[in-house]
Amino acid sequence: MDVTYIFKYDRCFASNLIQNYHIKMRLISRSWDTDQLMETVSIYSESPEIINKTADFLKNYNDFEHIDILDRTKNTVTFRVTVTASCPIIDVLKSSLVKNKKNPLIERIDYKGNTHWKVEVDNCAKVDKIAEILREKYKIEDVDVKIHRGRKSDTKSLYVLKQAYEMGYFDVPKRIGLDKLSEELHIPQTTLNLMLRRSLRQLINENLK
Numbered sequence: 282m283d284v285t286y287i288f289k290y291d292r293c294f295a296s297n298l299i300q301n302y303h304i305k306m307r308l309i310s311r312s313w314d315t316d317q318l319m320e321t322v323s324i325y326s327e328s329p330e331i332i333n334k335t336a337d338f339l340k341n342y343n344d345f346e347h348i349d350i351l352d353r354t355k356n357t358v359t360f361r362v363t364v365t366a367s368c369p370i371i372d373v374l375k376s377s378l379v380k381n382k383k384n385p386l387i388e389r390i391d392y393k394g395n396t397h398w399k400v401e402v403d404n405c406a407k408v409d410k411i412a413e414i415l416r417e418k419y420k421i422e423d424v425d426v427k428i429h430r431g432r433k434s435d436t437k438s439l440y441v442l443k444q445a446y447e448m449g450y451f452d453v454p455k456r457i458g459l460d461k462l463s464e465e466l467h468i469p470q471t472t473l474n475l476m477l478r479r480s481l482r483q484l485i486n487e488n489l490k
Contacts, residue, residue: 283436284408286398287425288415292367293396294342298324300394302331302338307447308388309359313374317346318364329355344368369419373400378407387439401436441466441473442480450477 290296298304309321326332336358339348344367352359364371370386379385380401387399402408408426415421444466449456463470 282403282408283399283401283429284411285427285429286400286411286415287395287427288421288423289393289395290369290415290419290421292344293390293394294339294344294362294364295322295390296394296396298335298338299390299392302326302335303392304331304335306390309447313371318368318371318374319361320364321351321359321361323357323359325357327356332356332358369415369421372414372418373398373411378402378411387436387443399439438476438480439483441468441476442484445477 295306299306303326305325307323307325309323311321312319324332324335326335332353332355336350336353339345339350339358339360339362342348344365345362346365347363349361350358351361370388373379374385378400380403385400389397391397400411402411405428408428412424412426415424445451445462448462448465450459450462457465459470459474463473466473468476
């Protein structure tokens with residue numbers, strides 16, 4: 282079954298940046314081991330002043346074990362961070378709770394700083410266990426859990442949609458076209474176009490009823 286968790290975690294750097302500075306954020310890569318999460322992230326703002334503030338915030342953020350600023354312009358900052366066990370994603374990624382090990386969760390953060398996780402799990406006991414981890418280990422009191430009981434979600438298509446979004450396929454103007462996106466994702470253009478249409482339709486059906 283597909284499950285969405287919605288919560289606000291005050292120690293999440295991404296949540297703080299989006300809520301306080303109204304920047305645009307793109308996850309470039311993510312990897313993990315038993316107790317660390319490594320992410321490469323790009324931040325964009327039309328305001329150079331905001332970019333300066335976000336850079337200062339990142340340098341002084343206490344829950345990073347390590348941070349490298351990879352690139353910086355007047356409107357962007359790209360950085361690589363190593364996050365300690367203070368991040369709840371680590372518990373989900375290293376656990377046996379989620380079904381899809383290759384793409385264990387789809388994450389987004391809304392403009393209010395709320396984190397939305399979409400995961401695939403086998404049973405309700407695991408649904409409750411993830412919520413329990415968030416509430417008890419990370420002291421997140423308000424965790425909204427939504428179980429999607431309708432037609433089974435096409436998680437792979439959603440993941441491809443997320444990658445297309447992050448690579449700029451939906452930007453105006455596009456930063457990447459269908460042909461190049463097809464090449465980067467190793468998916469034939471016809472199949473890729475179908476997956477993007479299917480996942481967009483799925484998101485609309487699930488969120489705009």
